[in-house]
Amino acid sequence: MLLIDLARTSAAVAADSARLAKVRHLAELLGRVGPDEAEIAIAYLSGELPQRQIGVGLAALRDLPEPRLAATATLLQVDTLLTRLKTQSGPGSQAARKALLTELFAALTGPEQAFLSRLVRGELRQGALDGVMIEAVAKASGTPAAEVRRALMLRGWLPAVGAAALSGGVEALRSFRLEVGRPVSPMLAQSAPSVAAALERVGGRAAIEWKLDGVRIQAHRSGDAVSVFTRTLDDITAQVPELVEAVGALPAADLVLDGEVIALRPDGRPEPFQVTSGRVASRTDVAGARRSTPLSVFFFDALRVGGADLLDLPDEARHAELARAVPAELITPRLVTDDAAEGEAFFKEVLRRGHEGVVVKSPQSPYAAGRRGAGWVKVKPRHTLDLVVLAAEWGSGRREGWLSNLHLGARDPVGGGFVMLGKTFKGLTDELLAWQTERFLTLADGPADGWTVTVRPELVVEIAFDGVQRSSRYPGGMALRFARVIRYRPDKTPEQADTVDTVRALLL
DNA sequence: TTCCGACAGTGGGGTCGCAAT
DNA sequence: ATTGCGACCCCACTATCGGAA
Numbered sequence: 001m002l003l004i005d006l007a008r009t010s011a012a013v014a015a016d017s018a019r020l021a022k023v024r025h026l027a028e029l030l031g032r033v034g035p036d037e038a039e040i041a042i043a044y045l046s047g048e049l050p051q052r053q054i055g056v057g058l059a060a061l062r063d064l065p066e067p068r069l070a071a072t073a074t075l076l077q078v079d080t081l082l083t084r085l086k087t088q089s090g091p092g093s094q095a096a097r098k099a100l101l102t103e104l105f106a107a108l109t110g111p112e113q114a115f116l117s118r119l120v121r122g123e124l125r126q127g128a129l130d131g132v133m134i135e136a137v138a139k140a141s142g143t144p145a146a147e148v149r150r151a152l153m154l155r156g157w158l159p160a161v162g163a164a165a166l167s168g169g170v171e172a173l174r175s176f177r178l179e180v181g182r183p184v185s186p187m188l189a190q191s192a193p194s195v196a197a198a199l200e201r202v203g204g205r206a207a208i209e210w211k212l213d214g215v216r217i218q219a220h221r222s223g224d225a226v227s228v229f230t231r232t233l234d235d236i237t238a239q240v241p242e243l244v245e246a247v248g249a250l251p252a253a254d255l256v257l258d259g260e261v262i263a264l265r266p267d268g269r270p271e272p273f274q275v276t277s278g279r280v281a282s283r284t285d286v287a288g289a290r291r292s293t294p295l296s297v298f299f300f301d302a303l304r305v306g307g308a309d310l311l312d313l314p315d316e317a318r319h320a321e322l323a324r325a326v327p328a329e330l331i332t333p334r335l336v337t338d339d340a341a342e343g344e345a346f347f348k349e350v351l352r353r354g355h356e357g358v359v360v361k362s363p364q365s366p367y368a369a370g371r372r373g374a375g376w377v378k379v380k381p382r383h384t385l386d387l388v389v390l391a392a393e394w395g396s397g398r399r400e401g402w403l404s405n406l407h408l409g410a411r412d413p414v415g416g417g418f419v420m421l422g423k424t425f426k427g428l429t430d431e432l433l434a435w436q437t438e439r440f441l442t443l444a445d446g447p448a449d450g451w452t453v454t455v456r457p458e459l460v461v462e463i464a465f466d467g468v469q470r471s472s473r474y475p476g477g478m479a480l481r482f483a484r485v486i487r488y489r490p491d492k493t494p495e496q497a498d499t500v501d502t503v504r505a506l507l508l
Numbered sequence: 509t510t511c512c513g514a515c516a517g518t519g520g521g522g523t524c525g526c527a528a529t
Numbered sequence: 530a531t532t533g534c535g536a537c538c539c540c541a542c543t544a545t546c547g548g549a550a
Contacts, residue, residue: 018546019545055534094526127515213539231537273539276539282523283525371514372514395518397517397519398544422520426519480521482539484542
């Protein structure tokens, strides 16, 4: 199959907003793809590369060679070149990658270049990822979407599942099993504004667990062999030796556990997320990193214990298995209750200990791998500040033509003026985007560099955020975490905005 | 007919490791 | 030694479609 076939299908998918139409386009192409190309086609059309990452990003894709006129590149040719790109490393590799990229793109037509460039950057933006591709695989292979979904949750990689469905139908899909050593897409949580709201969503009695601000991990053990994976299924076994030792010391030798690693201070309070994140990412001197920043692990779910798969069991039963297999000090603290007041008190206590919040879990819910089901609901406290808009950036994609991303500043009571604390594009409705674009253009002031419009600091906006973190990027030495717009405050003047001192007090 | 669950898009700050400067 | 880049850790929120109610 030719790359141009995929480029055309992708364009058709992007042009139709209806999901059923997208599914039709994708299924039609999958019906024509050969068995040796199925994985590649499914990967490309769901916005990913079979190689996962190839060391090429936005910068490397600037100034591509002139496109050619005849579309002759095949999927297999492109895939081979991308694999060669991925294997480049060491001195001179940047030039080698550039040469390979030039060779690759010089063999492509304009539409093919555009498609592949967006794909490699991870910005296909055709309105179809795994969710739509699952339906397309089901349609093209004549299998139920639920079977495709289930195989995906066990295998973790849709191209392999899709290729199996296309060649072997529902029988092939049913042959996918939970395999120790191969990660499963982790179950995700929805969020709610309060414990009471979360309890209502979950429906009555629920388990309420500490939510730790660390890194999600999935630990596998088969005999003496332990592997550890992240949320995106990357293998980080070598970076977390204390976790490997902890799992290796458990009595059960056949395990898949779900949990969180976190760096704690000697007094048991959590380090800032930046510390945990940096420790987990350290690869060059793991022993040294371990000495200075030891990790603790807390498990909250068990997908397999002693050879038995637990995915379909209710949370209650899985947790009972977890408690049997793992000592209490390695289990995330939890409270089972149907009393909102009791839950609220538990939440307050978790915050008092310096942790992030709680996750409210339905006792009946099975492990919905890879999905953001209603079985788990997280609750975190929310801070708000009234800040001043200092500038705005032009949006992209569906926000093209609108000023989207806001630069936020707090008042500086000493030096006068405003100190930038970060940016946000979240929380804006289309109506607000239209309003603020018009408004900012009347306030435009100072240099415009093509994508940023500096404005007179006159608009006050109420911003919600999760916390303040240390920053080397911003002049005040701090930045907001997960900032989002609540509403504009036309009733407030910039002189009434919150000050940097208020923000600094939250840094602790 | 209305409601709501699932999805995709639109980007945020921080850190590490590597190659180039 | 510093800088730029890619990759990945954490993530919130709105718009939309289409099946459920």
